[in-house]
Amino acid sequence: MPPKRTTVRDLRRQNRSTLLSTLFFDGPLSRHELGARSGLSAATVSNVTGELVEDGLVVEAGSVDSDGGRPRVLLRVNPAYGHVVGVDVGETGIKVELFDLGMTQLAAVEHNLSPADPVSVAELIASGLAEVVAGVPASTVLGVGIAVPGTVEQGPAAIVHAQTLGWDGVPLEEMIRSAGVALPLYVENGAKTQGQAEMWFGAGRGARHVVVALVGSGVGAAVVTDGAVYRGTTSSAGEWGHTTIVYGGRPCRCGSSGCLEAYVGAEGILDRYQRARGSRHTPASDEQSGVDSLIQAAATSKTAARVLEETAGYLGAGIANLVNLFNPERIVLGGWAGLALGEHYFDRIVTATRSHSLRHPYEQTSIALGQLGPDAVAVGAATLPVAALLDRGTDPRKPLSHPHIA
Amino acid sequence: MPPKRTTVRDLRRQNRSTLLSTLFFDGPLSRHELGARSGLSAATVSNVTGELVEDGLVVEAGSVDSDGGRPRVLLRVNPAYGHVVGVDVGETGIKVELFDLGMTQLAAVEHNLSPADPVSVAELIASGLAEVVAGVPASTVLGVGIAVPGTVEQGPAAIVHAQTLGWDGVPLEEMIRSAGVALPLYVENGAKTQGQAEMWFGAGRGARHVVVALVGSGVGAAVVTDGAVYRGTTSSAGEWGHTTIVYGGRPCRCGSSGCLEAYVGAEGILDRYQRARGSRHTPASDEQSGVDSLIQAAATSKTAARVLEETAGYLGAGIANLVNLFNPERIVLGGWAGLALGEHYFDRIVTATRSHSLRHPYEQTSIALGQLGPDAVAVGAATLPVAALLDRGTDPRKPLSHPHIA
């Protein structure tokens, strides 16, 4: 409630964070360049980077000639400073991946688990974590990001609501703790972590206002406003898939009707195709191959082509709603179905977006396909502890108190 | 581009801003209480408030006993420190209103002007301004907020796109300057200023994530995220009225079809009613009385009742989209038509909202009617220079440089 005061020490933390983040995202830089980018004086840069180097967060990385003067010493974030783990909790199993601070994958394990009992999942996460972390000193693991397919209520401990898993108010964070994990945990919605991955390493790089629209079995979006993923009051913002696009239209699994997901989600697409063909029982082996073969079929089948074109229309209108409401500078279309559709029907989607957007916001935005596949969910999750590190400028495990330089 | 560095002076500015804002919004407070709320030490509070008092921004306002000790001296923002002007540019005329810093209206003028030629509007604003400001010393006017019914492209000078006025890329700010106004100008979309008014003085008070949904002839929304009106890349965010709610539905004046505005905007409601009755030519004297009499008619006419109930349904679905996307803690329904509908069909709107929202975000939000009428647009505009004052902690006319205490 009290608008946190600002003390003189916050200055240092903030500048530390700024420099560290600049180094992280813009690769090796000299102190000089760092000063230019951050606006800080050379003296301060020198001072702060000195601390960062002393703490082991930053290391020197060769040097570069500077025509006719002292060569610049390049600095970069020390990839070996620590490790982070990303966990992707999916509907059929979980993936656990270990990265260093350079976001290089060092290890990964995958476990299937159909009956998604929360306790088993928590235990599976704990054991996967133990497996993956085995190769590195325990003390170097800075935190664990956990992506779940549902909304996450952030609070003293994260609570998960995931309809597709049948979870309603599952205290996942506590459960993982009970399974014996003592590391900092960051539980977040999978669409948001994937969006974060696109922002850091994919099609969203460099932009500050982005909407990452994800279409797969489910439909969701990660809204990035001013560089940060927007969460809303209880961090369930961005539920694009269940916005109404056809009032009174197709029933949706969420219980409502006319949701975007009921039209452009994989199940919705396939079901619409079945109905268009008149047949009712062609259970595709799985959704992903079902959509693939539908796209194949469009080459020869008019019905298939029409269904997909309609899909592009709905999708464009859905994207246009995001354009009108958020006025982003960039839209990134991702998710496996989104990428598949985007590859074959990009123009049509763009056209539909244009025709349903107001001219002005439409002209300010560009539409791009995501550069990362659905695998990005785990990397995105792993960025959460890294983001905490960059944000605080220090090991997120340390309590935020007097640094007390020894 | 460079992530603005933080210097030790920013600290002071920020703390000054915090204290000033706290005083502005939370009424007279003692230095003690101020320290408690801001987290600042008593010493700093004393120091900063001393400056504020010296600058005339804050004045003492009586004192309060404190059981058995030195009584607390109350401080409050000095309403007489300066004046601000709010301008409401409407489709048929403009309103210019003068306020003191306590937001008490001191003067107001209204001019009609049907042919909305931008140059005449600019001149009308300039002359209205002169009229209204006549009673106070010129040097006390801190700035002028100007609300327009269209999107505003913020930049070195604001550009206005207002379809209903036939404006497309009108450099209104420059034009007003050319008309001889030298004061700081803040041009903003009218929905956003009205939203700001509800946030400061109306149904949005105290909340940080709010969507103010405005339904009148047009339909728009002001989205407040973390206490500030969200603007997007080029500040045209929040165009709720032109989001698609019925894919392939009624044509909208924006050129698209199925927009929310085509269903719940006044014109849309009345037109749907005409069609439902089969008659085509009952040109209501004006939209506002048309909607009023439609609501009257609903008591006896089944058709009228049905149209309004359907309207409540569409509106609820539209609100649900905002709930799903933004996860606000509060929804404020306003605008003249929104208030009229809300008064008679509140339950139905809420029901429709619930049935189209995901359960979790719906449960986190509350829906309330706006407390301010459409008159609030001008007050909202007037808050813009005040916001600049609170934000900077100093007269917004002064360049932001060394304070150099004399």
Next chain:
DNA sequence: TAGCCTAATTTTAAGTCGCAAACTAACTTG
């Protein structure tokens, strides 16, 4: 009315911070 008590402000004495200016370091050139 003098003296005591309590609680609100102000002063005072550190301890931090970023900055400009003055230096030092490390090369290139002629």
Next chain:
DNA sequence: CAAGTTAGTTTGCGACTTAAAATTAGGCTA
């Protein structure tokens, strides 16, 4: 190897917030 350049450090200072000590300002008591 002296002069010229560019990178990075050190030094001294002004600006800040804070904790602690000192100073009000009423209310009460004797």
